[in-house]
Amino acid sequence: MITKKMPLWVLLMLFCPTVAAEGGTLQTKKPPVEQKFRGTGELTARRKDIITEAEAHYQIGMAYLREPQNTGQAVEYLERAVVLNGRNAEYHFRLAEAHTADFPFAGLFRKPFIAAKVKNELELAVKYDPITPAYREGLIEYLVNARAIFGGSYAKAHEHATALVNTDPYLGTLARAGISAEEGELEKAEKLFKKAIIMRPASWAGYQRLGGFYMTVRRIGEAIVQFKKYITVSPDMADGYERIGQAFVRQRMYDEAIDAYRTAMQKDPSLASLLFRIAQLYEFKGSKREALRHYEQYLSVVPSGPIATDARLKIRELSGYN
Numbered sequence: 001m002i003t004k005k006m007p008l009w010v011l012l013m014l015f016c017p018t019v020a021a022e023g024g025t026l027q028t029k030k031p032p033v034e035q036k037f038r039g040t041g042e043l044t045a046r047r048k049d050i051i052t053e054a055e056a057h058y059q060i061g062m063a064y065l066r067e068p069q070n071t072g073q074a075v076e077y078l079e080r081a082v083v084l085n086g087r088n089a090e091y092h093f094r095l096a097e098a099h100t101a102d103f104p105f106a107g108l109f110r111k112p113f114i115a116a117k118v119k120n121e122l123e124l125a126v127k128y129d130p131i132t133p134a135y136r137e138g139l140i141e142y143l144v145n146a147r148a149i150f151g152g153s154y155a156k157a158h159e160h161a162t163a164l165v166n167t168d169p170y171l172g173t174l175a176r177a178g179i180s181a182e183e184g185e186l187e188k189a190e191k192l193f194k195k196a197i198i199m200r201p202a203s204w205a206g207y208q209r210l211g212g213f214y215m216t217v218r219r220i221g222e223a224i225v226q227f228k229k230y231i232t233v234s235p236d237m238a239d240g241y242e243r244i245g246q247a248f249v250r251q252r253m254y255d256e257a258i259d260a261y262r263t264a265m266q267k268d269p270s271l272a273s274l275l276f277r278i279a280q281l282y283e284f285k286g287s288k289r290e291a292l293r294h295y296e297q298y299l300s301v302v303p304s305g306p307i308a309t310d311a312r313l314k315i316r317e318l319s320g321y322n
Contacts, residue, residue, distance in 0.1 A: 157179050236267060
């Protein structure tokens, strides 16, 4: 897997022969639409080229997706990957993820169109790969959380959860628990979460989702217990530390939250957004100089984007404390 540490132009030159660097900018050279092929061999070779180019756009799109300020570019490259290889379920799934990441930055009138695209890409991912649980889980999450006007439907979510139970009883039970929680059947949801954990006690997902459930119903102490179990079974995953950090914030345990966020960044250096959160926590603690230092550190890692704008405003506000 290519990581974001590799420059995007390197990804382009490695994977995509139709992309060239010109004048310091990256431009795509489009092959003639009406290019003729003389035989099956040439058709097969061209098909391989297309698949290779699709994978190039996918890799570049994923690199952008890991950077919160570049969600628009992630969408652009992943859309190209889908156009070139429309039967690849992973491409559709990641394009849905990119649209979701771009959603908070969209204007009011764009949001409905983005929501429709997310649903469509998730449905295509499930269509082309009905076995991989993550794709159906993503669609269930959308159906549960989206408003009806955007295609949300508890009934359809239950249908997909039943299908998921047939392929993976553990994840299917977790999906049923999540749906029940959103429907307001809290006691049923809690029982299903615990049932899933009993099925597979060494798996992190049950602890993660039960902890998230407790966060939603404001049982923060119980959420912390579950997130600690999550970290115990999966100590190398940054998500566990980020989640327990959020729980500590809810309990106003700011020092513990800062430590958890720092550990999350050690596990996954791409979580630069946590620097901004740490800066905010130092403000809550009254440590203005530390807050200023972390806002500046955030800007050194993520110099552009909406959050960067907020960081600059905070720096100007706090500069008198330097």
